[in-house]
Amino acid sequence: MQQTTTALRIEAGKVGLCTNLENCKILTTTVWNDRTDIQATGSDIEKVDDFCYLGSYISHNGSCERDVRVRIGKATAVFGK
Numbered sequence: 001m002q003q004t005t006t007a008l009r010i011e012a013g014k015v016g017l018c019t020n021l022e023n024c025k026i027l028t029t030t031v032w033n034d035r036t037d038i039q040a041t042g043s044d045i046e047k048v049d050d051f052c053y054l055g056s057y058i059s060h061n062g063s064c065e066r067d068v069r070v071r072i073g074k075a076t077a078v079f080g081k
Helices: 002-014 065-080
Strands: 025-027 046-048 050-053 056-059
Touching: 025 050, 056 065
Parallel strands: 025 046
Antiparallel strands: 050 056
């Protein structure tokens, strides 16, 4: 993973793109549970168990429980108004 991250940073730099570490996160699945530190531009990339992508929550174990809870909460808030 470190080699891929480094290669991506180098190739992106050739066309003027850079990595924003505030928005960069690593999510590993239960199948690939390697928790070694991955670095980009000298800083560790944050490891997370789930994150929101395009409005849906993606979990490390494939569970959709958090996504369903968030959607129910949003619907409840709209109906409450």
